[in-house]
Structure formats: C-alpha cells, structure tokens
Amino acid sequence: MSASNSGSDDLKGSPDVTMMGMEPSKLAQKKNQTLVLIPQPSDDPQDPLNWPMRKKLIIFLCICLAGFGGQMSPNSNQLTFVLQIPTYHKTQKDLLNSVAAALAGWVAGPFLIAPWAAVFGRSAVIFWSLVVTFFMQVWAGEMTGQNDFIPFTISRLIAGLFGVIPAILGAGYIIDMFFLHQRGKAFAIFEVLIIFAVVGGGTLGGFIADKKPWDYVFWWTLGPVGAAIIAVFAFVEDTTYNRASPHLNRPHLPRSWFANRVATFLPGTRTQPRGKGKELVSRATIPFIITFSPIQLLVGTYIFIALGLPIMQASTLAIYLQPPEMAGGYGFSPLQLAFFTFTAWVGIIGAQVFGYLFNDKTPLWLARRRGGTWHTEYRLSNTILPSILLPIGLGIYGAGLQNHLHFMVLALASFLIWFGALLALPVLYNYIIECFLNNPVEASVSLNAYRVAFGLMSVFIVTEWQEAVGVGWMWGMGAFFILFVDLIMVFVIFKGHVVRQLTVHLSKGLAVTEDGAKVALKKEEAY
Structure with a gap:
C-alpha cells in the first residue's frame, strides 16, 4: 500500500518507518514522534481510507456545497419576513412562525428521512433531498398572493425537512474518508460552513430584498442548490465500507461513469448490502437511543443552549433592528440589516480559521504530552475559549438592546x-460522533435536534419571555445559562470517560470509540 493511497498529507516526504511489521503507509512521521494512522486502513482499494487525497477532497467539497445549499434555503427569508406582512395581511408573529416551520423541519427531517440511507445510500438521499429543496424554493417564490400564506408556510416546512439532510449525512463521509488526525479540520470546515449558510443566506436575501421584491430571496437560492445537485451527481461516490467484516460489503459498483451514476442515484439501492429492511429499522431507532444516552444528554445540553441562543439571535435580529427608533428599534433597512450580519460572518470565518489550525493540533499535542495514548476527551480542550466568550457576547448584546x-x-x-x-x-x-464511531449519521441526527430545538422553541416564546423580564435580562439570562452549561462541560472534560463507560452499558453497545489507541510513538519505539 502506498503512502499516497492512504490519503494522509502527513506521509508525504516521511522517512521509511516500520513498527512490528506495520506498513510504512500506516505511520506518519511527526518530528521526534511517529503518528499512527487511526483507523488502520485495509488492503482493499475500495476502502475510502485508501483513496487518493484529491478524490477525497472533491467528494468532501461537493458534500460541503450540498450542505451549504440545502441549509441556506429553508430560512432564506429570516431577515426579510417583515416585508411579507403587507402581502399576506398577517402579523409579525405569524410571519415569524413561517421561520419556525423551517426550524421544525430541521429538527424532524433527519429522524424521518436520514434512515432511508440504509436502503438507497447516503449519496442518493442527499441528491433527492436537494431536488425536493430546489422545488420548494420555486414554490415559495410563487406564493405572492394574499391567500398564499398557508401554502408558503408548508413550503418552508418541507424545505426544512429535506434541506437539512445533506448537513446530517455529511458526518458519515468525514468518518469514512479521513483519519482521526484529519477529522478536526474536516469538521471545522463542514460544520462552520453549515452555520455560515444559516447566516449568509439571510444576509444575501437582505441585499436582494433592498432592490427587488421579497420573493427574489427564494429565487436566487436556486443557483447554489442547482450547482449542488449537479456536483453531487457528477462526483460523489458511496463511501460506506465495513472494515471489520469486508465480506458484508456490497458488491463493487460499475466502473463506467454513467453506469456508476445510475447505480448510485437511480435509486441507489445497489450501494447498500443486503438486509436493507432490518437496517432501516435499526437506523430509525438508534438516533433516539443516542439522544437519551448519558454522554449525549450532557453534551447535548451544552449544544442546546450554546447553539440555540445564537440561532435565536439570528432569527429575531429583524425584530430589534428594523423598527423605527421611536418604537425602540434602530430603523435599519433590509440592506443595512444585511450589512450588520457581516459581524456574524467575520465571527464564523474567524472560527473556521481557528478550528482548522487547532481542532486537531491541540488534542494531538495533549495526547503526545501524555504518552501518545488517545482519549476522546482531549477533543474538548478546544471548548474552553468559546465557553468564556459566549456569555460575554450575550451579556453585551442584552445590555446594548436594553440601553x-x-x-x-x-x-x-x-x-x-x-x-x-x-x-x-x-x-x-466531532467528539460525540467519535463517541459513537460506528453510527456517525445517527449521532449527527441526535446532535442536530439538540442544536435546533432551542432556536425553534425560542421563536414561540421570545415575545412572552421578553415581556416578562425585559430584553436586557432575557439575553442576560442566556449568558447565565451558558455559565451553567460551562460547568457541565468542565465535568465532561474531566469525567467524560466515566460517563462514556456508563453509556456503553445503557446504549446496547453503540458507544464505540478509539479511546486508548496509540496515536503517537517515540521515534525509537517505531522501529
């Protein structure tokens, strides 16, 4: 097996190293230590770990585009829903509920649709989800009549159900194609891009609505969604591979490009091994087991608050900034509101750069400092800085609005x-998916529910919450909620391994990790 087939950049130019008969491609040189490739690639060229890095990156970038296009579409009117009030003769709260319909689709869609990847394959489910999302955007753009509010809201719900699917299934591609020491970068790029779609879609919609009718905020999304449909069909391949039992893998797909595309997407059943019905039932139930497992309850609570409050901030931004100053707002036009969201863009891009540089480097540094043995909780060292910044940001936001x-x-x-x-x-x-390594998609389904649930709930309660305590204290309470979940995170950092052991017993063996593996060896140990 060649170094290039292993798909690891770290192997390029590394010296010939062996360890107890291990092939050179399964080790990567790192200064005075040797980095072990985890998981160990098989000798099968069909194993995605053995694919050339160029091929992996093309597939990964196509999945990123699919996640971006799908995620930006359901709430593309989050900054412009106020402009729809005269069209439908509805209240601001009614239009906010249309945004909530998209969020509800984000929560429910993965539980209902993602399990079908067991029958049709991830690639086919992503492809057809994008097609449905495309037509939902067309539907929403056509709903410009006075009596079209209900059909418009239904289009937002369905767009949410299907638009979120590429973002959920993408985790499976990352686990299939990349080694442990590469996943932090991959997740940083993928997840940040997904959230960037939530904010960026609204921003671009705001620019468009400043010069064009509000329905144009749906029409422009057909470009990125259509591009994602073409990219997925042209380049994305099935990456599922059973490394533990290779004989259970599906037969090889046709090598001819067109025949391979037909087998992969029309309808895609050939990408999956036998026993599809049983597997469908399993994948439909596993997300619920993971959702209520001990480790997921702890980390999910952190995500519920720490990601729910920013979604709430983005969903309600127009409520605070667009009303005239005499009504307590800032009198922002859609164009000014769109410019304001660049603050979130800068934060998101900065987080992506930081994550790319440190999400792998920091935990691997900790592992090397502690003898080269991997512990999954090392990933969580990168949550310390955000745990400090989030409550500060929420406190400043509440004080700014209050005064x-x-x-x-x-x-x-x-x-x-x-x-x-x-x-x-x-x-x-990354951490939770590595806690349930054999079920990355199901873990992602569960995580998505925690991520979106608070944002969805807040749409319905934000008015009453603000009236009860005032806008300053509403966001101030959010800051204190973050401090509370910070304590949970500290507990998980130091005692997460104990909770994971409990999870193994309660989750019917679903909690599979790479804990205890040697990720780095001293140079003298590698020979």
Missing part, C-alpha cells in the same frame, strides 16, 4: 456570539 446603545456595541456582541458558538460546534460534533 439602546450604538449599534456597533451590538455588532461586537454579535461577533463574540458567533465566534464562540462556531468554535464550540465542530468540536462537540
């Missing part, structure tokens, strides 16, 4: 909120 401070104070708060949230999200996704 009607200059909008640049709110801009600073928005940056801190999104920078902190997007530092934490990829790390926590």
